[in-house]
Amino acid sequence: MTALTVNERPVRIEIDPQTPLLWALRDAANLTGTKYGCGVGDCGACMVLVDGEALRSCLITLAEAEGRYITTIEGLSRDRSHPVQQALVAEQAIQCGYCTPGIAIAAASLLARNPAPSEDEIKQAVPNLCRCGVYPRLVRAIQRAGRVARRQERISAAPAPGIDPADAAVAVPAMRPAPAPSGD
Ligand code: FES
Numbered sequence: 001m002t003a004l005t006v007n008e009r010p011v012r013i014e015i016d017p018q019t020p021l022l023w024a025l026r027d028a029a030n031l032t033g034t035k036y037g038c039g040v041g042d043c044g045a046c047m048v049l050v051d052g053e054a055l056r057s058c059l060i061t062l063a064e065a066e067g068r069y070i071t072t073i074e075g076l077s078r079d080r081s082h083p084v085q086q087a088l089v090a091e092q093a094i095q096c097g098y099c100t101p102g103i104a105i106a107a108a109s110l111l112a113r114n115p116a117p118s119e120d121e122i123k124q125a126v127p128n129l130c131r132c133g134v135y136p137r138l139v140r141a142i143q144r145a146g147r148v149a150r151r152q153e154r155i156s157a158a159p160a161p162g163i164d165p166a167d168a169a170v171a172v173p174a175m176r177p178a179p180a181p182s183g184d
């Protein structure tokens with residue numbers, strides 16, 4: 001049994017502690033927003049925040065995550081209102097979207113320590129691979145997210161037209177509140 005905090009909830013995961021954190025999150029916690037790309041640390045699709053640092057969850061075992069504070073894309077914001085999420089949509093820096101969760105995590109980590117990054121700083125801190133080639137829009141989106149975070153600009157948090165907010169707020173078992181004690 002491995003105890004850790006995922007998206008602000010304490011969880012205990014009963015699988016082999018040597019399992020990569022990526023698969024513990026996806027298979028045991030049903031947090032499938034974190035993607036499997038290469039499995040060997042090259043692509044960044046699997047990035048999650050570990051104590052605030054963007055790390056590749058395919059390279060960390062569940063045992064190494066014991067006691068750590070993990071944030072996945074589902075926990076970055078409950079309503080997609082994080083500045084990075086808003087700016088990625090607003091700048092249309094998403095094509096197939098497979099790389100997007102890892103990029104959002106890397107960008108959020110960067111902006112938390114440097115809210116006004118240069119293009120070079122973004123390229124260094126967000127090394128994620130995107131097979132669709134959204135890189136130029138990505139730089140614009142991350143710099144715009146920084147302006148939003150610094151309150152120099154606002155972007156509507158509303159879901160894109162045609163998406164029902166109820167559908168957008170997809171519930172997954174790991175994010176539901178723990179049941180209240182029965183009192184028996
Ligand atoms: S799946 Fe982890 S870096 Fe590619």
Ligand code: FES
Binds near residue numbers: 097100132133
């Ligand atoms: S948007 Fe398709 S891989 Fe990046």
